[in-house]
Amino acid sequence: MKQRFEYLEKAHVSKVGERELREIKDDEVLVKQLTCNICTTDYQQWMGLREHQGYPMAGGHEGAGVVEKVGANVHTVKPGDLVAVAHGGGCGVCANCRVGDTGNCLNKPKEKHRSEDGYLGEFGFADYNIRTEKQIYVMNPDLDPAEAGYLEPVATVCRGMKKLRLQPQETVVVIGAGTMGMVNAQVARAYAANVIVSEIMPKKLETAKAMGFKVIDCNEKDPVEAVMEMTDGKGVDCVIVAVGATKANEQALQMLKKNDGRILLFAAGYPVPDLPYDSNVIHYRRVEIIGTFGAEASDYNEAAKLLNTRAIDVSKIVEPKRFKLDDCQAAFEAASTPGMYRVCIELN
Ligand SMILES: [Zn+2]
Ligand SMILES: [Zn+2]
Structure with missing residues (x-):
């Protein structure tokens, strides 16, 4: 199947690309992405303030979507579940991961990860994506996906x-x-x-x-x-x-x-x-x-609980105007306007 995704070619230039999405492996999950909110890291790179992050950047990490298909060894999520995406997660077995310090995983690649076709980033602004079970958290299906996408900010x-x-x-x-x-x-x-x-x-x-x-x-x-x-x-x-x-x-x-x-x-x-x-x-x-900076697996777990039980309410900090994948350029412009809360891109 094809994947349509947003990427930054350079500062101020957001484009939509298309590529073949391979079949999922046994431990992977195909997610039909519904939304991805634009984080400060995303729009500041678009503004040219974070050139060190590199190009081409298929950014976005505050996404939520519905599970479409799961691999044979996936047991914690099933098709139809609303899920949100977590950052990192670590290998789970090194000395740091064993004590919960997944952000400092010793098996983290030294170089920034590039996809085989040369993109940096996590393809957050894409219509479909392949994730590992470890990267996703099941969210309350009654949540607006843009609110479920708050998982990572809440975890930090x-x-x-x-x-x-x-x-x-x-x-x-x-x-x-x-x-x-x-x-x-x-x-x-x-x-x-x-x-x-x-x-x-x-x-x-x-x-x-x-x-x-x-x-x-x-x-x-x-x-x-x-x-x-x-x-x-x-x-x-x-x-x-x-x-x-x-x-x-x-x-x-x-x-x-x-x-x-x-x-x-x-x-x-x-x-x-x-x-x-x-x-x-x-x-x-x-x-x-x-x-403080970043979040660990245990923080994501707590963040999911806070959002899922509505112990916290982030509905007022999502901007009402939503954008489509083809309007990312306008979305970045909106997100970088002073005073804006999270700007949401609808992906499907
Ligand atoms: Zn973020
Ligand atoms: Zn590790």
């Missing part, structure tokens, strides 16, 4: 929560109500934390409010002052920095409670933001500054 947030050791009834500020800020806020609430969201862009403030979060409108009020007022001058237990900016890093420390507060640096920023801290202050106030 689950990893961050574990590193942050967020406890029930702790108060946490999420700085930034973009896509990943809102996923962090949702997951923190599912962990029974009290969540405050700080944001400057009106559209994102509205979204955070519509999701039922306490919000700080930074146009109206200094966010540090606002946090102190909301906490009777005590400050909060944790701050999740979901926007890569020096100002946000600075505010995070000022919003924390006097001692033993934790800061989770969730977002990267370009240009690279500073950590404008006095190391003695970090020492005396016993502050923890925690970095």
Whole structure:
């Protein structure tokens, strides 16, 4: 059968290709892909900001689809199941995978993987795809596939929560109500934390409010002052920095409670933001500054549960306008417009 797929020939040039899709092997699954959301990594490469990722790039990794056919040795999914795609997964048997650190699999290829016909990427924006059983998670069939496609972003947030050791009834500020800020806020609430969201862009403030979060409108009020007022001058237990900016890093420390507060640096920023801290202050106030990136198999499992049980709701962070495979160029343009949540491409 034929596979139609989107690929980037170079920056700003998205094309649709067609190629023969081989038969599945015994441990593989043929997925009829329904949607794939455009991640920051995808649209920033389209914008020419991530040239190091290489070309031709058949990108996209936030996909969901229906199982069409399974190999003889596949037992956890069956035709008709709605599934979402996970990143990586590791070999499962090396020393790192054995302890759950699949992101650091020792058998990961050293070189970037190219398909036999020369493409980089995971062919997320394709109508059909071959996956291994390990790469896919069964999702609640009632979910909009664009929401099921949130599996990978939610998994990275689950990893961050574990590193942050967020406890029930702790108060946490999420700085930034973009896509990943809102996923962090949702997951923190599912962990029974009290969540405050700080944001400057009106559209994102509205979204955070519509999701039922306490919000700080930074146009109206200094966010540090606002946090102190909301906490009777005590400050909060944790701050999740979901926007890569020096100002946000600075505010995070000022919003924390006097001692033993934790800061989770969730977002990267370009240009690279500073950590404008006095190391003695970090020492005396016993502050923890925690970095996080990526997700492990256990995080994907947790993310699937959060989405499938609707313990979190990502419906408001999928843009209502959907695009078709032939309109990827317009879709990338939309995705790279400031203030947009995830832009979804419908593939079938
Ligand atoms: Zn992503
Ligand atoms: Zn491994």
